[in-house]
Amino acid sequence: MRPQRPIGVFDSGIGGLTVVHALRRLLPSEALVYLGDTARVPYGTKSHDTIVRYTLQMGALLQQHDPKLIVVACNTASAHGLAALQAVSPCPVLGVIAPGAEAASQSNGPVGVIGTLATVASAAYEEAIRRHRPGAVIHSVACPLLVSLAEEGWVDDPITDAVCRRYLNELPFEVKTVVLGCTHYPILKASLSRARPGTTWIDSGEVAAEAVERLLRNGLGFRTESAPGPLRLILTDASSRLREVGERFLGESLGSLELVDL
Numbered sequence: 001m002r003p004q005r006p007i008g009v010f011d012s013g014i015g016g017l018t019v020v021h022a023l024r025r026l027l028p029s030e031a032l033v034y035l036g037d038t039a040r041v042p043y044g045t046k047s048h049d050t051i052v053r054y055t056l057q058m059g060a061l062l063q064q065h066d067p068k069l070i071v072v073a074c075n076t077a078s079a080h081g082l083a084a085l086q087a088v089s090p091c092p093v094l095g096v097i098a099p100g101a102e103a104a105s106q107s108n109g110p111v112g113v114i115g116t117l118a119t120v121a122s123a124a125y126e127e128a129i130r131r132h133r134p135g136a137v138i139h140s141v142a143c144p145l146l147v148s149l150a151e152e153g154w155v156d157d158p159i160t161d162a163v164c165r166r167y168l169n170e171l172p173f174e175v176k177t178v179v180l181g182c183t184h185y186p187i188l189k190a191s192l193s194r195a196r197p198g199t200t201w202i203d204s205g206e207v208a209a210e211a212v213e214r215l216l217r218n219g220l221g222f223r224t225e226s227a228p229g230p231l232r233l234i235l236t237d238a239s240s241r242l243r244e245v246g247e248r249f250l251g252e253s254l255g256s257l258e259l260v261d262l
């Protein structure tokens with residue numbers, strides 16, 4: 001299985017660095033190759049066909065690095081393009097929706113899901129949660145403004161608090177478990193918690209990292225080096241604010257960035 005090979009992580013932009021952060025915490029020895037489609041972000045406002053096409057292109061680019069596993073960190077790409085990518089990929093492909101849905105299905109009572117317009121329109125979380133808990137009551141709310149607020153760095157700001165309140169107030173009072181179904185939302189956890197105290201938040205990136213750990217343990221194999229695994233960052237565009245925003249998502253400095261042509 002050649003476990004020394006890297007894990008490929010793909011996202012529509014740099015939001016998926018929250019998933020890389022979770023992976024590096026849980027599996028520090030693994031080598032990671034991150035591919036962010038910063039030239040075409042956001043995916044969350046695009047159509048199904050376009051998201052599938054972009055997901056397949058990004059998957060093909062990642063294959064050049066001979067990954068042992070591809071993680072689709074982007075919820076929107078997982079919702080629309082995962083099956084298409086799995087059908088053509090020579091290595092296993094894990095999306096973030098199945099792990100997040102499984103974690104949510106273990107709670108009692110109705111479940112809330114927040115995500116991009118395209119993720120919510122796909123009903124992918126609903127289907128995945130009902131696979132585990134057929135009668136589950138699920139309320140989904142698209143929160144398109146939250147991506148911009150997270151990228152703007154308004155993580156502790158009354159405006160973000162108000163926007164979170166406005167979106168989360170669409171969820172019935174009985175909803176006590178909410179899936180953060182978007183790469184950017186973990187950054188806004190403080191605002192979200194202020195808007196809806198007492199909620200259990202399921203971070204789809206964190207539970208995806210746990211699912212990666214299980215896949216490695218059950219056959220793909222762990223990289224054996226004890227030194228911290230290298231992180232290669234490859235983007236389709238590097239705008240001026242990218243480093244500042246990316247470091248907020250990753251929680252460490254970004255190091256060198258490579259650009260790839262589409």
Ligand code: DGL
Pocket residue numbers: 011012013015016041042043044045073074075076077115116119147181182183184
């Ligand atoms: N990465 C996307 C997601 O998790 C959010 C940004 C976008 O719309 O592309 O759904």
